[in-house]
Amino acid sequence: MVVLNIAKLNEFDEAVRSTNLVVVHFYADWADQCGPMNDVLEELAKQTELKSVKFAKCVAEDLPEVSLKYQISAVPTFLLLREGALLDRVNGANAAELTQKINQQISKGSYEKSSVQPAKDDLKSRLSKLIKAAPIMLFMKGNAKEPRCGFSRTIVELLKNYNVDYQTFDILSDEEVRQSLKEFSNWPTYPQLYVNGELIGGLDIVKEMHENGELKNLLPEKGQNLDDRLKALTNKAPCMIFMKGNPDVPRCGFSRKLMEIMKETQLPFETFDILMDEEVRQGLKTFSNWPTYPQVYVKGELIGGLDIINELKANGELLDTLKGTL
Known part of the structure; x- marks a missing residue:
């Protein structure tokens, strides 16, 4: 075979x-x-x-x-x-x-679902990260280019009235997310629109807010205060890493190797998955004048990528650099 x-x-x-x-x-x-x-x-x-x-x-x-x-x-x-x-x-x-x-x-000859299925706490963490993956997140059937139900098509057409960037998640591609998000957000239907991690509602709520003028003030405009957002993100934690994926599931070899090094240091750090936010992914390259990922920041200042981290480790300077004492 x-x-x-x-x-x-x-x-x-x-x-x-x-x-x-x-x-x-x-x-x-x-x-x-x-x-x-x-x-x-x-x-x-x-x-x-x-x-x-x-x-x-x-x-x-x-x-x-x-x-x-x-x-x-x-x-x-x-x-x-x-x-x-x-x-x-x-x-x-x-x-x-x-x-x-x-x-x-x-x-x-027969089977039962194994206990190695993701735990409920892991699922909640995943859902929380998904709804915060971009300033505006739309959970729908299909995607913005190819909606796969009338309600999803209508909300996509409605959002075209606004100068906004948003990301979509196709709930038809992941049954676990499709079912669990209903309970997580206490909202039984799709599409679902989130702004800055907060549920706005489904099509009926969004249409109502559109008609009475409330939606315009709620949606962050395209490119609005991107530098301020990037500055806030790079200062979110004393040690902040922008990578592909997350510490548990790195999605490129460079990110995986960096996580191995960081775990060896036993120092606290936070991460941001640049695959989940195209605005940050592209904007941060210009903001920091650094074209590749991962990127490591200490107290808001760029240290560099994996090559710099490897060099600091080899020189014995990594721990002090990550602590911000150098």
Whole structure:
């Protein structure tokens, strides 16, 4: 059997809906251990006794929504799924453990959702981060270019009346978010509009505010006080890191390596996921005259990226720099 190469979210969703066991390898080209584990996957796919198993692989950084949902914090990682339910996982390059767990699932013949599903506290944290991912967040069916229901289409058309940037989240792409956000915000329907992390309401509320003139004053205009916002963000914590992903789920190799170094220091720090806010992602490059990510700030001043942090570590100056004592 051929190992399926997954590159898009809809391809992942379609693959894991199978009633057969599905094994997905989350890998990265820059990780040395992933190449040999891809070879292991190819060999397993050739075994006659595993002909009922569907094998697939995907670049973890190309599917950030999936990596976040299943807490893929390092590569290689293998997920064992059936009908979208997570049965088990293997963290790291352990071919023997992977083979053993595959055989265990085959022998069971039926399944139960594993206790390795994200905990409720983790889910609440994820929802909180999502609604604060941009100053204006719209949870809808589809996206701004391709709304997939009449209500979502109407609210997108309504927002065109305002000079605002906003981000959308397609709740059809993530059933966990779709169901949990209703309870989290105590709002049973979609679309849902949030401004600065606070729920405004659905289409009926937004239409009413539009008609009586309240919505204009509520929505931050495009580009309004961006420098002030960036200054506030870089000063949000004594040590502030702008990265791809978050400490639990870095979404690029440079961010992952930086998190490993930061954890070694045992110093407190906060992070901002630049993948969740295009305005910050692009604006901060100009604001700090630094074109790449991650970026590390101490007391609002840019220290640099991973290369600078590595250099400071090698020189023995990292701890004092991060503490702001140098």
